[in-house]
Amino acid sequence: MNSHRFSWFNATSLTLGFVFLYLPILLLIIFSFNSSKLVTVWGGFSTKWYVSLFQNESFMNAAFVTLKVGLVSATIATVLGTLAALVMTRAGKFRGRTLFSGMIYSPLVMPEVITGLSLLLLFVALGWDRGFWTITLAHITFSMCFVAVVVSSRLITFDRSLEEAAKDLGCTPINAFLQVTLPIILPSVVAAWLLAFTLSIDDLVIASFTSGPGATTLPMKIYSQVRLGLNPEINALSTLMIIAVSVGVIVASILAKRAEAKQGLD
């Protein structure tokens, strides 16, 4: 019964692991409250960089674009990805099934640079003006496959007789999905949405290829700023992003836990 004990070896490896993962982030958060303009020298506590950040219009614009792209692309990707997952787990064998699933999963392994470049070529060939919608489309394309993976892994274990019971009791196939399947797989769908949202907020490479004038996302903005030299405002901005993402993840996992506890295991 030794395996349940918290041995010194376990404690050390856990600590080392956490330090490795979170020390850089912790440093970033600490230095965002640094009053000195020099990023690496501590000059006392201050929140002035947050104030100046909120007064910096180009940062706020980038943040707004990022959020908008994230919300729109995550929502559309969730719908499309869920539909793809349904087809892959439900349709049984059909002509081209392997090709279809391979094509859905390929963006997972495709280098981002290539995805970005090919999308750029496509948009240029179509003569579309690059901006908000091209970034959003690009994000839908690559985050959809993550949604499909998350949702289909839930659907594989889903008891089909629940849907059959719903149809047996008078539901049309669409009604059966909306009233029975969707509520039960909802935690996975929400998780998939959050994943898509995070991927979108996070993305630099594909956004760089597909953005145009007036549609700069936050990662792009940060990257271009960093090239001009480190700026304490970036630390403040990054801290806010970390807080936003952490809150989102924690809320989502609490929701998922609650939903699961409420429903029990099916």
Next chain:
Amino acid sequence: MATEVLDNIAHESWNDQNVAPLIRFVNVTKKYGDFTAIDNLTLDIYEKEFYALLGPSGCGKTTLLRLLAGFEEPTSGSILIGGEDISHIPPNKRSVNMMFQSYALFPHMNVEKNIGFGLKQEGRSKEEIKQRVDEMLALVQLEEFATRKPHQLSGGQRQRVALARSLAKKPKLLLLDEPLGALDKKLRERTQFELMNLQESLGLTFMIVTHDQEEAMTVSSRIAIMDKGIVKQVDTPAVIYEAPNSRYVSDFIGDVNFIEGIVSSQDNKKVVLKTADGESLILHSETPLDIGAIIWLSIRPEKVKVSKTKPENVNNVLQGKVDDIAYSGNVSTYYVRLANGNTVKAQATNSRRLSAREITWEDDVWLYWTDTAGIALSE
């Protein structure tokens, strides 16, 4: 013996020429690729029947049920309910409901919502749904569990919720897919009687799929024995047991001994069989047999008596040695090896305590049975 049984049920609806069947399968075939699950099947099910489909796994009984529920469509042939062809009507438009083997209760809804689900789909008013749900809860005695979620219920309670849900819409036909498979033995036996009472008091038609032959014998009015997509025999439990039409049916339901031989003479229903060892055995046949044809004498172990002394005034006597004894509490089965090496099973009630049993291993014994105990099977 079979004739008396048949005479007793002569008034039943399946023997009445004037009653139209509720459900008809007409030359129904269902194929999955090259595999034929149901092979040109024709059968009639009458109103208020408790119809059991019995067979080994893969015999097509579940496919048959799913065809009726509408989850599968027949490859050819047609299925009629009350004269209407429903072969290609989707499940939500059929007046048939199903109770699933896994119960398939909706985990995100409480008991009340589960039972009322079908009524809600019909667009009934809230009051109407409430009233019907309360009726159903009373029927299955789950009033105090109305607001529980399925995972807060025991297996037996879930089974009753599933039953209540499938009955709420008053279906013309209720399909039960292994409804008691997940319950323990005692609860299963009690629930069998509850199901029968319910079916009788509600006056509904039930169709049950099971692989448990005792369950089928207990609950059903008629049993269809299936094998490889074909119905081998449809009859009342008593006829299926006492007068099976083939060795397959005879062997599938209960335990049986087969003795091969040639018909040497027939006087009305009394047949004399000659075995390869020259023994003459007398058995019963409803139909005339060809003299010289190869047939099998089929006899249930409980109809074979075993004795240490040679019985008097009996035509069917075989001698052997006790090879094995299977003691199962109320009865003991003696495996008696004959001189030709074949084994015949004989069953005796343990009316005395085990220590007082007079027959033991390696004893020389006589097996005997009456002239009508064995029946002739040619298939």
